Amino acid sequence: MLSIKNLEAGYGKVKVLHGITIEVPKGQVITLIGSNGAGKTTTMRAITGMIKPTAGDIELDGKKIAGFESYKIAKLGLAHSPEGRRVFSTMSVTDNLLLGAFPRLTGSRPKGDVKHDLDRAMDLFPRLKERRNQLAGTLSGGEQQMLAMARAIMLNPEVILLDEPSMGLAPILVDEVFRIISRLKSEGMTMLLVEQFAAAALNVADYGYVLENGRISAQGAAESLKNDPAVKAAYLGGGH
Ligand SMILES: Nc1ncnc2c1ncn2[C@@H]1O[C@H](COP(=O)(O)OP(=O)(O)OP(=O)(O)O)[C@@H](O)[C@H]1O
Numbered sequence: 642m643l644s645i646k647n648l649e650a651g652y653g654k655v656k657v658l659h660g661i662t663i664e665v666p667k668g669q670v671i672t673l674i675g676s677n678g679a680g681k682t683t684t685m686r687a688i689t690g691m692i693k694p695t696a697g698d699i700e701l702d703g704k705k706i707a708g709f710e711s712y713k714i715a716k717l718g719l720a721h722s723p724e725g726r727r728v729f730s731t732m733s734v735t736d737n738l739l740l741g742a743f744p745r746l747t748g749s750r751p752k753g754d755v756k757h758d759l760d761r762a763m764d765l766f767p768r769l770k771e772r773r774n775q776l777a778g779t780l781s782g783g784e785q786q787m788l789a790m791a792r793a794i795m796l797n798p799e800v801i802l803l804d805e806p807s808m809g810l811a812p813i814l815v816d817e818v819f820r821i822i823s824r825l826k827s828e829g830m831t832m833l834l835v836e837q838f839a840a841a842a843l844n845v846a847d848y849g850y851v852l853e854n855g856r857i858s859a860q861g862a863a864e865s866l867k868n869d870p871a872v873k874a875a876y877l878g879g880g881h
Pocket residue numbers: 652655657675676677678679680681682683684837
């Protein structure tokens with residue numbers, strides 16, 4: 642569904658990604674793990690067109706998208722739940738969610754039933770339902786993180802990129818976010834998940850890649866990565 646080949650990207654003269662290759666097959670959850678500064682967010686930005694790749698190919702459902710503008714990539718069905726609290730703070734929760742559906746209304750994909758999807762997003766995130774008329778900027782950090790995720794789902798996407806969905810959340814909300822990811826997976830959603838909580842990410846994922854200094858240093862079925870001594874030591878707290 643999403644195929645990334647030999648991707649290179651960076652900022653100005655600084656190259657961050659040195660040719661990474663990642664396959665995200667339809668209906669699977671693929672996780673990208675790695676320590677701070679490894680290039681995980683940069684990978685997400687290069688896929689979604691927020692920064693232009695300097696080399697390599699990105700294909701979404703067989704269509705080359707590398708170098709496209711972000712809005713065009715969204716219209717093709719690739720949703721991004723960015724790291725941090727990237728919501729429209731002066732708009733209500735409901736309006737933020739409706740904006741998430743906007744690219745599909747102006748693109749060539751099936752428009753679907755926005756009202757139905759809004760109800761579904763509210764059901765997936767009961768906290769947002771309770772606060773649907775509240776301005777997004779007044780939500781807690783964790784709630785804003787959930788809103789960013791729910792807004793991505795509103796695109797009714799072919800693939801969702803989730804960048805650190807658990808960041809800044811209290812443990813109980815981290816569990817809730819991973820339950821939601823599992824539920825989306827069981828409904829057939831294709832996802833690329835970036836997470837610092839490597840153990841939780843490998844529990845929900847089918848396959849994982851380890852990114853180190855802008856290069857893929859290991860990859861494999863999630864189950865086998867969980868048992869890989871080097872991965873355990875570096876990312877699963879096994880070495881300490
Ligand atoms: N806008 C930017 N301008 C210049 N350098 C940047 C920018 N954003 C990130 N970088 C640099 O690119 C490298 C990779 O950063 P990136 O955010 O992709 O890492 P990450 O794996 O997502 O880390 P973290 O887990 O800490 O979020 C870092 O060295 C970072 O300082």
